[in-house]
Amino acid sequence: MKVGITGGIGSGKSYVCKRLQAHGIQVFDCDAVAKQLMRTEPTLRQQLTELIGPDTYTAEGNLNKAEVARFLLSSPSNAEAIDAIVHPAVFEAFKKSGLNWMESAILFESGAYRLVDKVVAVVAPKEIRIKRVMDRDNISREKTLEWMNRQMDQQEVISKADFVVMNDGETDLDNQIIKIIEQCNKQF
Template sequence: MKKIGITGGIGAGKSLICKIFELLGIPNYPADARAKWLQENDPKLVSQIKQHFGAESYSPEGTLNRSYISKIVFGNDEKLRILNKLVHPAVANDFYNWCIQHSDKPYMLKEAALLFETGSYKQLDATINVHASQEIRLDRTLARDPQRKEEEVLSIMKKQMSDEERLRMADYVIFNDDSQSVIKQVVELNQKLSI
């Protein structure tokens, strides 16, 4: 079974593209969503986070105290590195088990915002970059997340890999900028990947 990574900058439309692939019967592992789920549902990971960041990392009900963790790790590269060192192996193990459950498919997707930045693309057979200009991505993100300010979204974009570098590193590109049909692009790519 081929493992195909799918990535793109914030607001590029990764989730939309993954939904189209799913309609074609291709399973998608949403790595970022699963990481959040594991931080509240994997007992070993929960214990490790509490050990490194304190009991305040979780509410009495067991939900991750995201604002508390954010204040600790963002702006502190060492603390962020520790958190990633705990979360990434848990996600890798979860992904491995998920792949076994979907091994009857010709290929599967692993959706991750930081696919290249974390190096996880190295464990995959190929990568897809969902591309849209920074202006389009900014507009989409502000419309989708009205609680965010433009400066915050631009700050996130600066922390992500540049569009040029993602385009250079990707094996395939889907242009989600209204210049061409994304459905047609996904159907054609699905045919290539299913061989």
């Protein structure tokens, strides 16, 4: 059974994935793989350079994050064009990985949900999420809210998920994870 893990910024997806690893489950990290492929995969590099321009990569061959961000944020169609290049490569990497669990902040938006049988939504109260992001990224409340508002609403994510993990710092996280693992194993 393939399982996708998603949730908004500050929900604690990565922490839940670390807890899954403690239970013997390796999780494919879509964001990390996308970044790696953008740095190292020749066809992807060429396509991105053709799309964004000659400043996509530095003279040393590193991804010029500022240039990519500028292009990405300048219009929704630019973001869609980058996604059309990167997402299929990440999906293919997941298929070849041999892993059954994937973490993706944009599981529904990217279409990655089509690659999994079940979806786990990691959630937390809004104020906790805001504090986590502000502390982690050292950014303002306004910038944090701007990022949060660009993502799918937490209630919508919950409505599309098969399982919900409350990561509020109080609810027993491991107990929730064990129940999900058991349910997924029963259905497999």
